[in-house]
Amino acid sequence: MRKAVLQKTYAALPPYDQHEILRYAGAREATDGQLQELLGECIAACESVFTPRVCYTELTKAEFFEIFPQSESARLWTKDCDRVIVFAASVGLEIDRLVNRYASVSTAKALLLQAIGAERIEALCDVFCAEQSARSAGRAVARRFSPGYGDFPLTAQKEMFALLDPSKRIGVTLTDALLMSPTKSVTAAFGLKNSVCHSKTETRCDGCAQKDCAYKKEN
Amino acid sequence: MDVREFLQQNIVYLDGGTGTLLQAAGLPLGELPERWNVTHATAVQDIHRAYFDVGSNIVATNTFGANSLKFSERELNEIVKAAIENVRAAAQTSYGTQQKFVALDIGPTGKLLKPYGDFAFEDAVETFAKTARLGEKYGADCILIETMNDSYETKAAVLAVKENTSLPVLVSCAYGEDGKLMTGATPAAMVALLEGLGVDAIGVNCSVGPKQMTGVVEELLARASVPVLVKPNAGLPITDGDTARYDIDEREFAEYMSAFVQKGARLVGGCCGTTPAYIAATVAATNDLSAQPIMPKKITCVSSYTHAVDFDTPVLIGERINPTGKKRFKQALKEKDTGYILAEGIAQQEKGAHILDVNVGTPEIDERAELPRYIEELQAVIDLPLQIDTSDSVAMERAMRLYNGKPLVNSVNGKAESMAAVFPLVKKYGGTVIALTLDENGIPDSAVGRVAIAEKIIATAKTYGIDEKEIIVDPLAMTVSADKNAAKITLQALRLLQERGIKTSLGVSNVSFGLPSRESVNAAFFALALENGLSAAIINPNSVEMLKTYYAFNALHGSDENCGEYIRFATELLPTFAPVAATGTAVKSGTDEGGSPLQRAIARGLKTDAASECERLLEHVSALDIVNGEIVPALDTVGRAYEEKRTFLPQLLMSAEAAKAAFEKIKAHLLSLGEQSAKKCKIVLATVHGDIHDIGKNIVGTLLENYGFEIVDLGRDVPPEQIVDCVEKTAAPLVGLSALMTTTVPSMAETIVLLREKTPWVKIMVGGAVLTEEYAEKLGADGYGKDAMAAVRFAERVYAQLCKS
CATH class of the missing domain: 3.20.20.20 (Dihydropteroate synthase-like)
Structure with missing residues (x-):
């Protein structure tokens, strides 16, 4: 039987997290006025740039592992789950155009704009996950993972695209090198736990082996 | 009567959601529907016939994804041939007495065109051309290009059809709820583009139901001088347990379609979820209506990939x-x-x-x-x-x-x-x-x-x-x-x-x-x-x-x-x-910082101030002295602060841009004297083949330029041969390669091997998110830039060696 793939367009996303944007841009500290001003300009330039869209389907855990390659990490991350939601999300191509537009005029702006795009796509994923948790009567959302995480191979992108057909639904395409375009796009899966949501949320950096990462989140 | 003539006089009925019926007939998950033309010809014919039976004039072949990216040329040939035969057979065996035509269906490739994707425009044209030529060869009456969500890919498809066949071409795009294509085009922009290319009908299909499509249909009707085509989904999808269904029944669907026909739409049908019952209801609701005349619109306009500009x-x-x-x-x-x-x-x-x-x-x-x-x-x-x-x-x-x-x-x-x-x-x-x-x-x-x-x-x-x-x-x-x-x-x-x-x-x-x-x-x-x-x-x-x-x-x-x-x-x-103030006030007020006003402007990343300060200095200081005495020391101070983690990447770049603004003034000054600014040496930069992320490479380029290197930036997704060719032509002593993903590192390795073989003199530095020092060494690179400043330092060392030898 063919799985129902649903799609959703978001009119708005939560407010910008400026600290997060600066983190993506490689700036760790609260900053000088000059940078703050530039960031303000970049955020203003992003007005009506984003078109947040998601398409998704819900699988049983068994179905998930029938479709996707075997992976210890995926097993671990879907422990205590009986359903798995697989989704693709994107904030659209315009941000890529905007970054490129400034790439030749102001690299600093281009850097901040791409950081804004990264923050927005993460925000979109967070909003979507929270919605799915709410929809499933508050069941906890397990760790979100994407092709390339742990031993869940990057080639799983092919299964993702075959399952969700995101190029038709939300305009996300896959290159021969398995990169997504628009670049501010995510494909991911997460389990719905059998238990109800408990308070501690893992940051995305927990459980990552890389120690010397410029982007590591501090708790 | 051919399709073009028929379009001029009549309300033309199209078919509905063939894909929906194929699934109902048992098409399994993961199976390419186009193969069913060959393996399940009877089932496919039954579906086509059901639409002809309820009054469809044009039924499209089951070839939405039939292209040479998905199928070998032999199989593609077989599929298109069978697909056209299936519709033709259905037309002949249907009890419908209306005029009947076979449309070769062409859908998007699912790839995004360059520069944002990896599919070259001419490759897209050739891909569509292969399918289109087969369509004409096996006797299709017209071609329906549908569900296109990008203006550029649509242009490639239409050019392919026009250049390779003489068939009438109907073009339909998928507009989202915002009334635009996925890559931004409005209906007005698409009408301008498609009428310019000489298509026979312009329309909208898929994505949404008839209700959400109304604005798009009205805009198409207001602007198009050719017949307008409308093929909505059966509303919006809703989940029903594990399956999706659509939220509009055939009666409501037909009401909308009737309204569209009364406003002037000339080709009507359905997309996802529209079974023959929907088409039957549409035919019944519009049978008594007369076709609205197609009026030429006297709109002078041009368009971009997003919008049309009217004169x-x-x-x-x-x-x-x-x-x-x-x-x-x-x-x-x-x-x-x-x-x-x-x-x-x-x-x-x-x-x-x-x-x-x-x-x-x-x-x-x-x-x-x-x-x-x-x-x-x-x-x-x-x-x-x-x-x-x-x-x-x-x-x-x-x-x-x-x-x-x-x-x-x-x-x-x-x-x-x-x-x-x-x-x-x-x-x-x-x-x-x-x-x-x-x-x-x-x-x-x-x-x-x-x-x-x-x-x-x-x-x-x-x-x-x-x-x-x-x-x-x-x-x-x-x-x-x-x-x-x-x-x-x-x-x-x-x-x-x-x-x-x-x-x-x-x-x-x-x-x-x-x-x-x-x-x-x-x-x-x-x-x-x-x-x-x-x-x-x-x-x-x-x-x-x-x-x-x-x-x-x-x-x-x-x-x-x-x-x-x-x-x-x-x-x-x-x-x-407003004219820029003669000298920046912001620079002068900073008493806590050392250096001249120009140095402070660079340190703080003030572009206009740096430019105007530099201009002021040029009145009495030589260009060379400004570069060596002011700009380079200022850049070095910022660079060191970055290396010591006292300042961060955005600030480093802002300073680089301020320095660039000053350099631009120096360049203009020298040009007016008929001189060129001195450059250190050439560096070729590229993001390797397959990789479309280039912000890192751009950052490195900006900094290297500031340090006086002449940058030849080949862009992103650059094949090894092109990089080698450029190094050969420019005789550059240094090349910088960037790769973001593990999947593109092999193409970096390939590039390095080729460079070593053809241009043994060149030093190679590499960088990018996925690389480490050890990895770089394993790839056989001479240097690894863990960040942009590291790349600058390596380039300086290479240049110093060059000067010694």
């Missing part, structure tokens, strides 16, 4: 992308300094230009290669329609072919040779063309004479099948200092052309040539020209006088509601023209 209110065309009389611009062209040219475009857009003229004709460059390249670069980052400005018809054709929209073409004139060169291109690729009122006998010195040439051009265009609305006449602004009646003749001609209903354009500033304070004359002439009906002006958007005239005229002329545009101009745009 109903005066349009400003920015003239700055043009080397004529500009040393710095010519040098940028010679050095392939794309950033400089893009910046000129962006600046004009920010000053309110509606269209950008693009002219890169200078004897030192190969215009036939460079014009199309700049068109591609500009349309990747600027959403304004472009005016392709060249007298070389080969360059013109290449640029028009690659242009993502319907271009403005500059220009044709009354000479037979010019018309014979330009009109076939306009006919094939679409475009609105500027027509200069001169011919073999020169420029007439009377308004009537110029109008006569305009009439000749329009009449000739018609013989090529080009409508009068696609010709914008330029009655030529001549120099008033040479002939006191020059301006009057032009203005009279404008008036005559306006009365005749012909759109007009002028290169306004010619009028003041040779006079002092030219802007005053230009502005007054511009106002007079507007009053005499001028539709478009080619101007310098940096000229505040021209903009003042433009906005004031619109306000006075009753074309600016509540003077809203004027007020916005006066309050938002006008202040950006």
Whole structure:
């Protein structure tokens, strides 16, 4: 039987997290006025740039592992789950155009704009996950993972695209090198736990082996 | 009767959601539906027949994804042949008595075109062409290109069909709930593009239900001069346990479709979720309606990948992308300094230009290669329609072919040779063309004479099948200092052309040539020209006088509601023209920082201050002393602070840009003296094949440039051969390669192997998110840039070695 793939367009996303944007841009500290001003300009330039869209389907855990390659990490991350939601999300191509537009005029702006795009796509994923948790009567959302995480191979992108057909639904395409375009796009899966949501949320950096990462989140 | 004729007279019924029925017939998950044409011919025929039975006139083949990316050529051939036979068989065995046609269905490839994806435009054309040729070979009556969600890919598909078949082509796009294609095009932009390409019907399908589609259908009907096609989904999807269904039943669907037909839609059918029952209901609800006549719309417009620009209110065309009389611009062209040219475009857009003229004709460059390249670069980052400005018809054709929209073409004139060169291109690729009122006998010195040439051009265009609305006449602004009646003749001609209903354009500033304070004359002439009906002006958007005239005229002329545009101009745009203060106040106040004002401006990343300080210094300090005594030390201070983690990447880049602004002043100063700025050595930069992320490489490039290196930036997704070729040609001693993903590291390795073999002298540095020091060593690179400063340090070492040896 063919799985129902649903799609959703978001009119708005939560407010910008400026600290997060600066983190993506490689700036760790609260900053000088000059940078703050530039960031303000970049955020203003992003007005009506984003078109947040998601398409998704819900699988049983068994179905998930029938479709996707075997992976210890995926097993671990879907422990205590009986359903798995697989989704693709994107904030659209315009941000890529905007970054490129400034790439030749102001690299600093281009850097901040791409950081804004990264923050927005993460925000979109967070909003979507929270919605799915709410929809499933508050069941906890397990760790979100994407092709390339742990031993869940990057080639799983092919299964993702075959399952969700995101190029038709939300305009996300896959290159021969398995990169997504628009670049501010995510494909991911997460389990719905059998238990109800408990308070501690893992940051995305927990459980990552890389120690010397410029982007590591501090708790 | 063929499809084209049938379209002219009738309401044409299409089929519904074939995919929906295939699933119901048992198509399993993961199976390509196109294969069923061969393996389950009877099941496919039954589906087609069901639509013919309820009254469909055109049924599309089950070939949505039938292309050479998914199938081998042999299988593709087999599938298209079987698919057409299946529809043909269904038509013959259906009890429906209506006129029946077979449409070869072509859907999007699922790939995004370059530069944002990895699919080259000409590869897309060839992919579609393969399927289209098979369609004609096996007897399809027409081709339906449907569910397209990108304007550029749509253009590739239409060109492929037109160049390889003589079949009628119906084109339908998937507009989202925001009324735009996924990559941004409005219905108006698509009508402009598709009518330009000469398609037989334009429409909308999929994505949403008929209710959400209403706005798009109305816009198509208001603008299209060809039949409009509507194929909605059966509403929006809702989940029902594990399956999706749609939220509108056939009765409600048919009501909407009937309303569309009454408004003028001529081809109606359904997409996802529309079973034969939906089509039956639609036929029943509209059978008694008469087909609305298709009225030609007299809209003169051009388009970009997002929007159309109409010439109903005066349009400003920015003239700055043009080397004529500009040393710095010519040098940028010679050095392939794309950033400089893009910046000129962006600046004009920010000053309110509606269209950008693009002219890169200078004897030192190969215009036939460079014009199309700049068109591609500009349309990747600027959403304004472009005016392709060249007298070389080969360059013109290449640029028009690659242009993502319907271009403005500059220009044709009354000479037979010019018309014979330009009109076939306009006919094939679409475009609105500027027509200069001169011919073999020169420029007439009377308004009537110029109008006569305009009439000749329009009449000739018609013989090529080009409508009068696609010709914008330029009655030529001549120099008033040479002939006191020059301006009057032009203005009279404008008036005559306006009365005749012909759109007009002028290169306004010619009028003041040779006079002092030219802007005053230009502005007054511009106002007079507007009053005499001028539709478009080619101007310098940096000229505040021209903009003042433009906005004031619109306000006075009753074309600016509540003077809203004027007020916005006066309050938002006008202040950006204010002259920059002689020296930056911000720099002076910083007493806590060391160094000169220029050094402080760089340290704090103040671009305008750095530029004006540098300009001030240039009055009494040599360029070399400024570079070595001011800019380099300032950059070094910031660079060290970054390396010691006292400052961060954004600040480092802001300083780099401030330094760049200062360098730009030095460059201009040296050029005015006829000198060139000294460069250290060439460095070739590229993001490797398969990788489309290039921000890291751009950052490295910006910094290296600041340190005096000459950067040859090959961009992203660059094949190894091209990198090697460039290193060979430039004899660069250093190349920098960037890769973001593990999947693209192999192509970095491949590049390094090839470089070692063909250009053994070159040093190689690598960087990118996925790389580490050890990894870089394993790949055989000479240096690893863990960040941009590390790349600079490595380059400096290579350069020092070079100087020693």
